[in-house]
Structures are given as structure tokens and as C-alpha cells.
Amino acid sequence: MALAIFDLDNTLIAGDSDHAWGEFLIDQGLVNRETYKQANDSFYQDYLNGTLDIFAYQTFALQPLTRFTPEQLTELHQQFMQQQIAPLMLSKASALLERHRQAGDFLLIITATNRFVTGPIAELLGVDDILATEPEVIEGRYTGNLVGTPCYQEGKVTRLNQWLKDRDHSLKGSYFYSDSRNDIPLLELVDYPVAVDADEVLTAQAKAKGWSLISLR
DSSP states (O other): OOEEEEOOBTTTBSSOHHHHHHHHHHHTTSSOHHHHHHHHHHHHHHHHHTOOOHHHHHHHHHGGGGGSOHHHHHHHHHHHIIIIIGGGBOHHHHHHHHHHHHTTOEEEEEEEEEHHHHHHHHHHHTOSEEEEEEEEEETTEEEEEEESSOSSTHHHHHHHHHHHHTSSOOSTTOEEEEOOGGGHHHHTTSSEEEEESOOHHHHHHHHHHTOEEEOOO
């Protein structure tokens, strides 16, 4: 059984779920339209540029979660899935997941986006497990803080190595699919790195190193 690892945003789905959640909050009138949109767009551009301050971003992104009960958040997320995520689903991504599933591989999503946003998406995609940036929850409520290492850039390598220590899997024969320059540290670690609809930095790296380049769009 090989480990088939997948980035989520702009890889398995045709957009960024983190940024889309911010857009959803704006559309629902739950945050200040002007100031929240400006910050949400700015943080997303920093991510695309590979310069994101992940801690500053998570402080921003997690704060709205603290205002709602678990029941309210469940209802909001169901609306979010219908309105924002369903249009981003990719048939080619589903087919890729199914090929690895039929091959007997273990399907793992590893994403910088927090688990609140991404957990239900991973469940919809039918993967075996997910590593995501972990928000702190105390007595059922989000505190706005993080737990552990954010799943971003080299943090993805740290989190994957921690995950591997407690399981029988290894990186022998492993795959990793990603669109982003932020994931080069993990792409360099696996046996079969695959650049998916990649940004210009990752595209150049993939060509220089002979990595596969594919599109799921």
C-alpha cells in the first residue's frame, strides 16, 4: 500500500477553500464587507506569493468561528459546501482519487487550511485521512488559537513525519500532488512528486527536476 498524498486547494478543487470561506462570511453579512474582504484578499495574495505569515492569517481566519455555537457552525458549513465548494469540484480529481483507491493506496489530504473548513470537504472526497492546520476547541467552542504546528510549507513535512511515527505507513513509493510553490519541501520528500495546474515557481521547479506536470481542470 503506497501513500498517495494530495494538497486540497487549487489541486483537488478548482479554488481555495480558505479564501472561499471568507467570501462566504462576507456574502452572509457575518463580517464587515469592506475590511474583511480587503484582508482576506491580501492574505490570499501573500499565500500565492509564498510570503504568508501563517500565524497572522490564522488569527484573522479563526476569529469569526469564536462567535458561533457548534450547531450554528454546522449549519453555516452546510450552506458553504453547497454554495462555494460544490461548484469547485473536479471530475478529473475524483477520477485520480479513484485510481489510487483502486490501486490499494492510502489517500491522505494535507492542507494548510484549517480543519473546520476542510474536514467536511475531505469527507466528501472520500479520502482516508486528512492533516490540516488545527484550531483549538475548548468545551465545544473555537478559541481562535491554534494547536500544534500549522500545516504550511515546511510545517507540512513536520506534520507528516509526526503522523508517520504513529502508523505503519512509510514514504516508500509515495506520491504527492500539489499546485503550489509552498509545497516544494514536501514534494522533494516523496518518490513521485506531481505538479498539478502549478504556479509559475512550482512549474519551473518541476521542469528542472523532471517531476510530472498534470492538469485536473
